Amino acid sequence: MAAAIVVACAPAALAVNEDDWDSCARAAELSSDRPIRGCTAVIKAGERMLAHLVAAYNNRGLAFRSNGEVDRAIADYDQAIRLMPDYHVAINNRGVALMAKGEFDRAIADFDRAIQLRPDYLAAFGARAAAYARKGQFDRAIADLDVIIKVDPKNPLLIRERGAMKAKLGDQIGADADFRRAEALVSREVQQRPR
Template identity: 25%
Template sequence: MGHSERPTRVSGNGTFFFLSLSDVQEALKKNVKLDVCYAILVEIASATANDEMKRKALAEALKNHPYAYRMRYVYVMTLIPRLGGSYEIMKEFIDCCVKDTLFNPRFAGLASAIPADKGHVYSYLGKYNEAVTMFTEALSISIWHSTYADRGDAYLHMHDYSNALSDYRLALELSPNNPDYLRRKTYASAIQEAQTHERSRRSNAQHEQATELSLITERKRINQHMEQGNSSMRAGHFEEAVSEFNEVVRLVPYEFLPYYDRATCYIQLQNEEAALQDLLRVIELKPDYMNAHYRITSIYANRGQFDDALISLNRILSMEANNGEALYHRARIFERKGSNVEALQDMQQACDLGYEKACRYYNQVK
């Protein structure tokens, strides 16, 4: 069975930490065995660099759940190097846990945390061969659907679409209908299909020149439809513009821009569902097109689908961790969900990154 996604850290303003701690402590008074409360305490302690509080929370949790996997996993993930720990400290803690594998076999899987984190670091540095090696090592220790997906991403960057698709399929077997994995798989399939089509076209050397002339003619037609669509859109004739973009999509289904322009028209025509489908297609074809992510977020937020809006923003932040605008919008979504600690954390971080709108808002509410 596949495990859940690796947990997100808690952080935020001191006042809100105090309120969060009060809530957790009150919950523990009612039920001292709530391990989720201890996990929150560990996250807060890590975010505030309070090592004593972190160790105490772990000790209390294990006193009530001596062989709980969850607490050990949450704790070990606060020991990664970029949070101030080290792989040596992680290994020392993991080795202590593995001694109790007889009582909970899952403890053996904690060792996968180290190579998995190294894989993330290598991916961030663009060293995808090394990332694949680390993710493979992690999977040999413990099966996580997110690790399959992460290794698939590394393969994708290496243009190894066959292995990327294989990993996305394995991730989906462990986490069926996961929308993020479905989008990644669809994107890899589209690229592979496009390349297969291109190789087939080029293999027919005897018609190469004729094909080239045909493509030039087709590109002229595409440009004409795009120009007419944009002209109609600027004039406010959105239905006419949609017709033009429909023709472009038919001619070049693997180009992202006509889908985005058509989505813009659908929004003006108040057809959010059609706009959403086009925008999802945009990020399948071009995952780093930020405007599409923001518009997807806006549609989900307007519908009250806050979890989906957060997924969209998290995709941006997975590509640009210091994107102040994305942090600002995520803070507003957290606020609408009533997650005030997370909201203030993101708002403060966005302000620290120089996003002025976040600073103005943060100064009003802090």
Template identity: 35%
Template structure:
């Protein structure tokens, strides 16, 4: 699994790819010296710099084109998309988002831009805005492959997070029936409650995965869990006993057993 930083970089680069599609559909671009001398007259130098991934130059040329009042709507949209792609590669995500916002104000019926902006919001961790953009892209184009994949993946992740939130701070047992001091301590501590639930879930998973194992092996697994609980109940409150450390150690043991199956 990729780490968070790598995931964010991949999403931002994916959003920058919108520019490539734009340039592929555009006519051949002039790149003469005269064009570069006055980039406010023609979007070609701006788009050419972006296509060549000369990001500093693209930001400069496209910015001058965008700033010119009499730049046509279509040329302004192209320049904004081109500059956004350059800004994404420069990791200036907030500025890229602002350019995509301007594009959609000029033309809200652009599914590629909705999807690209959604990927940027996803990279920033703003799930509601990302989901809204993916949904908008699909509303405009039901068969948009990237938006459909992004929407499905994000919806699944939000469902998983919702389930986690629902059980957060709840142990594997009913706290209303807690009688032992150690159980009450677990119920009163969110981290301990989560540890207890994870231990119980991991133990159950191992038993299910090894359902076809020899009876002696299954008995040994059950006995190890019973011994842990018995020791926990008997040792809690005694000098030197660290409940949190004991629970973390047990979880590590179970995780190792699950990984070695």
């Protein structure tokens, strides 16, 4: 659900070494302290381009969160949002971090804002569905999953998840239909794999 923003630029023009910039840009895929060091170097360099600085705060937030440092992640997302108030990715990422702390209402407010800014941002719908489910608001979780499934109708994980939400609401017929559909999609995928 988290997203890194990769900004293409010439590292030499940034006064940041190439390894630091690369580590920062790849924060979502690296699981070490390298992204934190890289993004910190970008931030300390006093980037002249706002987009680079915002990306560095957002990506360092991703790295902090993956290291279990949720409060530090939230602080970095706050900085990214302060610099670029309409940056839906950082708003969504902060919501994910807040959800990790059990602050579901604040997280949902962030997901709502990210969706308001980008109505096609499916990551925010998925994150909000998870927050609603954690709050026991399964009907709202289903509504958000419906939005994603409309765009990605062959995703068995989403369909199975929606089935689980329907079951929790007592809609066993709808749940069974989703479970069968998800199972059929998985079977079809397995059959289509090269042997």
